[in-house]
Amino acid sequence: MAHVPTVFDSVANVIAVGVLLAEFGMFRASMVDSQLRLYAVQSWLVAALAAVVAATRHVPSLYALAIVSAVLKAIVVPWIMLRFLHRADVDLARISKVRVSSIVLTGIAVAAIGFFAIGSLRIQSPVLPSAALAIAAGEVLVAFLLIIARTDIVSQAVGIFSLENGVFVASLVLAWGLPILLALALVFDLLVAVLVFAIVIRSLHHQEDTLSAEVLDRLKG
Amino acid sequence: MSMILAALLLIPFVAAIVSLIGSRRAAETVTVAAGVASLVLTVLLMPVVDRRGTVHAGVWLRVDAISLVFLLATSFLYAMAALYAIGYLRDASAPEEDTIRHVRRFYAGMNLFAWAMLSVPIVNDLALVWIGIEITTVVSALLIAVEDTDGAAEAAWKYVVLASAGLSIALLATVLMYFAGTTALGGSYEPRVTLLVAVGGSLPPTVVKLSFVLAVLGFGTKVGLVPVHTWLPDAHSEAPTPVSALLSGSLLTVSFYAILRYVQIAQRSIGPTYPRTVLLIFGIASLLLAALYVLDQRNLKRLLAYSSIEHMGILAIGTGFGATIALVGIFLHVLAHAAAKATAFFGAGSVLHKFGTQDMRSIRGGLDVLPWSGPLFVLAVLALGGMPPFGLFRSEFQIVTGGLAGDRFALTATLVVLVTLAFFGLTLFSTRIMVSPGRDLPPRGEASGWMVAPMVLGVAVLLVLGVHPPADLQRLLELAAGELRSVR
Numbered sequence: 036m037a038h039v040p041t042v043f044d045s046v047a048n049v050i051a052v053g054v055l056l057a058e059f060g061m062f063r064a065s066m067v068d069s070q071l072r073l074y075a076v077q078s079w080l081v082a083a084l085a086a087v088v089a090a091t092r093h094v095p096s097l098y099a100l101a102i103v104s105a106v107l108k109a110i111v112v113p114w115i116m117l118r119f120l121h122r123a124d125v126d127l128a129r130i131s132k133v134r135v136s137s138i139v140l141t142g143i144a145v146a147a148i149g150f151f152a153i154g155s156l157r158i159q160s161p162v163l164p165s166a167a168l169a170i171a172a173g174e175v176l177v178a179f180l181l182i183i184a185r186t187d188i189v190s191q192a193v194g195i196f197s198l199e200n201g202v203f204v205a206s207l208v209l210a211w212g213l214p215i216l217l218a219l220a221l222v223f224d225l226l227v228a229v230l231v232f233a234i235v236i237r238s239l240h241h242q243e244d245t246l247s248a249e250v251l252d253r254l255k256g
Numbered sequence: 257m258s259m260i261l262a263a264l265l266l267i268p269f270v271a272a273i274v275s276l277i278g279s280r281r282a283a284e285t286v287t288v289a290a291g292v293a294s295l296v297l298t299v300l301l302m303p304v305v306d307r308r309g310t311v312h313a314g315v316w317l318r319v320d321a322i323s324l325v326f327l328l329a330t331s332f333l334y335a336m337a338a339l340y341a342i343g344y345l346r347d348a349s350a351p352e353e354d355t356i357r358h359v360r361r362f363y364a365g366m367n368l369f370a371w372a373m374l375s376v377p378i379v380n381d382l383a384l385v386w387i388g389i390e391i392t393t394v395v396s397a398l399l400i401a402v403e404d405t406d407g408a409a410e411a412a413w414k415y416v417v418l419a420s421a422g423l424s425i426a427l428l429a430t431v432l433m434y435f436a437g438t439t440a441l442g443g444s445y446e447p448r449v450t451l452l453v454a455v456g457g458s459l460p461p462t463v464v465k466l467s468f469v470l471a472v473l474g475f476g477t478k479v480g481l482v483p484v485h486t487w488l489p490d491a492h493s494e495a496p497t498p499v500s501a502l503l504s505g506s507l508l509t510v511s512f513y514a515i516l517r518y519v520q521i522a523q524r525s526i527g528p529t530y531p532r533t534v535l536l537i538f539g540i541a542s543l544l545l546a547a548l549y550v551l552d553q554r555n556l557k558r559l560l561a562y563s564s565i566e567h568m569g570i571l572a573i574g575t576g577f578g579a580t581i582a583l584v585g586i587f588l589h590v591l592a593h594a595a596a597k598a599t600a601f602f603g604a605g606s607v608l609h610k611f612g613t614q615d616m617r618s619i620r621g622g623l624d625v626l627p628w629s630g631p632l633f634v635l636a637v638l639a640l641g642g643m644p645p646f647g648l649f650r651s652e653f654q655i656v657t658g659g660l661a662g663d664r665f666a667l668t669a670t671l672v673v674l675v676t677l678a679f680f681g682l683t684l685f686s687t688r689i690m691v692s693p694g695r696d697l698p699p700r701g702e703a704s705g706w707m708v709a710p711m712v713l714g715v716a717v718l719l720v721l722g723v724h725p726p727a728d729l730q731r732l733l734e735l736a737a738g739e740l741r742s743v744r
Contacts, residue, residue, distance in 0.1 A: 092443075156462050160438070175428070179421070188413065195420050202424045210431040212444030216383035220427055223390045227420050230394050254410055254490040256549075256558065 043091040044164035050084045051170035051204050053077075055146060058177045058197055062138050067189050068120060071113045074193050074200075078108035081200050081207075088211045096214040097207075100221065104203075107225055112196070120189065133184050142177045149173035167208045174201035192228075199224045257304050258313030260297050261378055264327070265317075267293050268334070268371035275363035280356055283363040284342050290367060291335035294374060298324070298331045302728050306735065318380035318450070321735035325587045326377040326513045329594040330506045332717070334370040336710040337498040340602050341366065343704025344498055344609075358402070362496070365399045369502060373510045382447040385514050386423070386430045389478060392507055393419045400495040411487075411494035418487040422477025426514070429470035433521065436463040449517050456524020464525040471518040472534055478511035480565045481572060482542040489549075492561035493614065497605030500557060504564045504601060505594035512571055512590075516740060519575060532576045539572030540670060547674045550681035556604045556614045559685055560597065563640055566678045567593045567648075573671055574655040575740075582658020583737035585651045591729075592647030592721045596639040599714030600686075602707065603633025607689070609703050616685050620694025628702055630690050632711040637686040639718045641679035647721025 040048075057077035064070040082105035089097030133141075149172040159165055178201055182194035203224075206217055271290035275283040301324055304311055310320045319327065345359050372395055376388035393416070401412035434447045440455040452459070477484040488508075492500050515535075522531045546566035553559040567589070574586035604614070606629040611619045623630040639646035652675060659668030702708050720726070725733075 094444075156466060158435075158460075158463055158466075160435070163435070175424070182417070182421070191417060195417060195424075198421060198424050202427050205428055206431045209435040212438065212442075213383065213434055213447065216386075216430070216434070216447075219383070219387050223387060223394070226394050227390070227416065230397055230416060254407060254414075254494070256489075256553070256555070 040164070043087065044167070046087050047084060047164040047167040047208055048170065050080050050087070051164075051167040051174070051208075053080045054200060054204055055170055055174045055177065058174055058181065058201070059139060059142055061181055061193070061197065062142055062184070063135055065135070067187065067193075068117055070190060070193050071116055071120075074197055075109045075113040077197055077200050078113075079105060081203050082109060084204060084207050085217075088207050092211050094211060094214055097211065097217070100214060100218050103218075104221055107221075108196075108200075112225070112228055116189065116193075138180070138184050142180055145176045145180050146173035149176040164208055168205055171201050171205035171208070174204065177201075196224075196228060257301070257311050258317070260301055261311060261313040261317045261319060264294060264297055264331075264374055264378060265371065267297075268367045268374060272364045272367035272371065275367055276360055278360075280359050283359060284338075287338040287341070287363050287367055288335070291331070291338035291370070294331040294370070295328075295335045298327045301327070302732055306728065306731055309735075312380075315446070315448070316380060316384070317378050319378055320739055321732055322513070322516060322587075322739050323377035324732060325590055325736050326510055327374060329509055329590050330370065330373045330377075332591075333502055333506045333594050333598050334374075336598050336602075336713060337366065337502050339710045340501070340605070340707055341498040343706030344496065344605060346704060346706075362399070362402055365395055365402065366498065366502070369395045369399060369499070369507075373502075373506050376510045377513055380448050380450060382430050382433060382449060382452070382517065385449075385517065386426055389426070389475065389511055389514060390423055392510070393423060393478070396491075396495075396499070396503060396507060399499045400491050402499075403494075403496055405494070407490075408494045411490035415487040415491045418477060418484070422474050422484055424474070425470050425477070426474025429467045429474050429518070432463055432467035432470065433518070436460055436467060436525075449520070452521045453524055456521055459521075459525040461526045464522055465530060468518050468522040468526075468531055469534060472515055472538060475511045475514045475518075476538060479508050479515065479572075480542070480568050481538045482545045482565065482569070485542065485545075485565050488565060489558045489561040492564065492601075493555055493557040497601055497608070500560075500605075501598040501601040504561065505598045508564060508568055509571070509590045509594065512568065516575065520740060520742075528578055532578050534576075535572045536576035536667065539569045539574075539576055540667070540674075542566070542569030542572065543671065543674045543678075544569075547678040547681070550678045553681070553685065554616050556607060556616050556619070556686075556689070557601070558614075559616070559682065560600050560604060560640075563600075563678065563682055564593075564597060566675070567597070567640075570652065570655060570671070570675070573667070574658065577655065577658045577662050577664060577667075578741065579658035579661045580734075580737050580741055581661060582655045583740050584733045585654030585658060587733045587736045588647060588654065588721065588725070589651035592639070592651050592718060595714045595717040595721070596636050596646065596648055599636035599711050599718070600633060600640055602711050602714070603629050603636060606703065606707055607633070609707075610698050616689050619689040620692045621697045622690035624694070625697050625700045626702065627700065628708045629711055632708070632715055634687055634690050635715050636711070636718070637682055639715075639722075641683050642675055643679075645722045646718040647725075648718070650722050650725075 057073050060073045061070045082101045085101035150169045153169040153172040178198035182191050267290045271286045274286045312318050372391040397412050397416045401408050436459040440458040480488040519531045546562045549562040571586050574582045642652045
């Protein structure tokens with residue numbers, strides 16, 4: 036008998052689509068600060084998914100995870116980064132190597148590859164919203180494309196954070212029974228975020244007020 | 257015995273805290289003491305693992321023969337790098353106040369790095385293995401950037417971006433393997449390696465295959481497998497020398513350890529053919545690219561970094577061959593590569609200190625100005641090239657024998673050709689800087705005895721591993737190979 040989608044499946048799928056759309060929005064955002072705001076929106080969606088999983092699967096510790104995730108990923112990290120960008124007083128525009136229309140079309144193709152590749156594996160379980168997993172796979176690939184297409188280090192860092200959001204969506208639907216892993220993954224993702232940021236500041240200090248990754252080309256061969 | 261496992265996790269952590277607040281001498285002493293204590297504790301575990309097979313501490317910590325091989329390599333390098341760092345850092349010419357801050361940060365980072373690397377083989381849980389490797393990324397990126405140069409910042413940036421992306425993929429692999437386990441173990445369980453290996457036969461094959469490929473790709477980023485290796489030459493060449501040695505000799509193999517745990521689970525579930533094929537593809541690609549890059553390299557530390565990619569390729573190929581003798585070979589290779597690569601990096605550090613450059617076109621007459629580290633560096637490079645009588649000759653010989661035993665003639669021939677190619681590149685460039693006479697040479701002499709002593713130890717260990725490995729160690733390697741090969 037075919038698997039009948041539950042309310043949880045539908046909510047998870049809708050949130051996963053929202054996360055993917057926010058990723059596409061980042062392609063469209065020509066300014067780093069608008070990209071950061073979209074990352075904050077995406078993080079709210081991921082936190083909402085954690086709360087939905089907590090309610091549906093009766094895992095109370097996931098509520099705490101949802102709150103921590105919302106506070107840190109949706110508020111603290113974007114706020115710190117925006118503050119830094121405004122203080123650094125650098126040119127925030129013209130950050131993509133590729134035109135928006137081309138990159139969005141490529142993104143659609145890449146997301147479709149991820150979606151159908153995972154879909155074709157027919158990974159099924161009565162408790163798994165399969166479509167959400169496939170969409171998360173598409174989101175991960177699109178995040179890779181975003182990192183490749185951007186030429187400034189803050190934008191690349193946001194690409195990494197949004198990639199982690201995609202993986203987090205997949206983790207929530209696949210491994211909800213292991214809240215300790217999810218919590219620690221979140222903490223260490225943020226640790227990396229802080230570290231990345233420290234290096235950005237250091238690099239900025241040395242590279243004479245530029246955020247362009249194109250000057251990071253000394254080490255070759 | 258369970259106390260030893262707890263001590264192994266506690267000692268480097270305490271050393272990190274003492275280094276951060278103590279004087280320079282306290283930081284040096286406590287780091288060397290922690291390194292030596294970790295090595296002694298690890299050696300004490302050998303007879304117990306030989307007798308009982310495993311050592312447990314609660315449900316979270318577990319050491320078997322496979323873990324112990326990686327613990328031995330890491331703790332040995334920890335002790336060597338701690339000794340070398342004393343000479344390396346005492347030479348700094350910065351003002352005293354800046355120097356002490358730098359020294360504290362360096363030793364605290366080095367101890368934390370060792371702590372994270374030692375924790376990976378000890379924890380008995382796929383999620384904790386992933387977290388341990390994630391911590392190694394955070395700490396080692398800070399250590400790469402610690403020298404505050406443009407090159408170091410660029411290398412650290414590339415490392416963080418690529419390693420984070422790779423570890424995100426590895427997290428996906430972890431949650432997929434967890435999901436695979438839910439079919440046999442229920443919705444909520446701890447993903448212990450032993451548990452997943454035990455129920456391997458009932459895991460869904462498609463999910464296990466996907467998880468395995470993602471694990472090789474994700475953890476492979478940290479191992480330095482092609483095509484996800486691009487951070488490695490930059491990080492190895494820009495990091496301070498003791499960190500380069502730890503990165504190359506220990507971090508890469510600790511990440512390979514994570515892949516081996518997935519091999520164990522995957523071959524129980526889907527049989528050995530699929531995991532071995534995947535590893536052979538990644539291994540041959542790594543060996544091919546590294547051999548070609550080694551032939552066209554002008555920077556000394558980058559040359560050694562590409563040699564690391566070559567050796568990680570050899571590990572992947574040896575695991576892919578799957579024969580018992582090849583698996584004994586890969587575990588010996590882990591130990592011998594750690595000793596050889598650390599010794600070579602230490603020698604490169606002395607060359608860099610003496611000549612002020614890593615550009616091999618500007619370095620000549622190394623043997624004339626470095627009476628100890630010059631010859632020791634040449635011996636380490638010959639060992640890395642697979643020359644007898646060193647440990648890497650024995651391990652590569654065993655891996656080749658394993659390939660021939662499994663009737664993989666074409667792959668074995670490819671392995672031999674590529675290793676020979678890399679050998680030519682490595683020895684040609686390295687010996688040229690040492691043997692060719694130079695003009696306007698810097699004054700003869702070593703910067704510090706602390707920088708020579710670990711190199712002597714490294715070459716001695718390479719000789720012992722090559723000529724006559726101790727019987728206890730040989731049994732450990734065979735036990736580890738048996739555990740990895742066990743399919744049903």
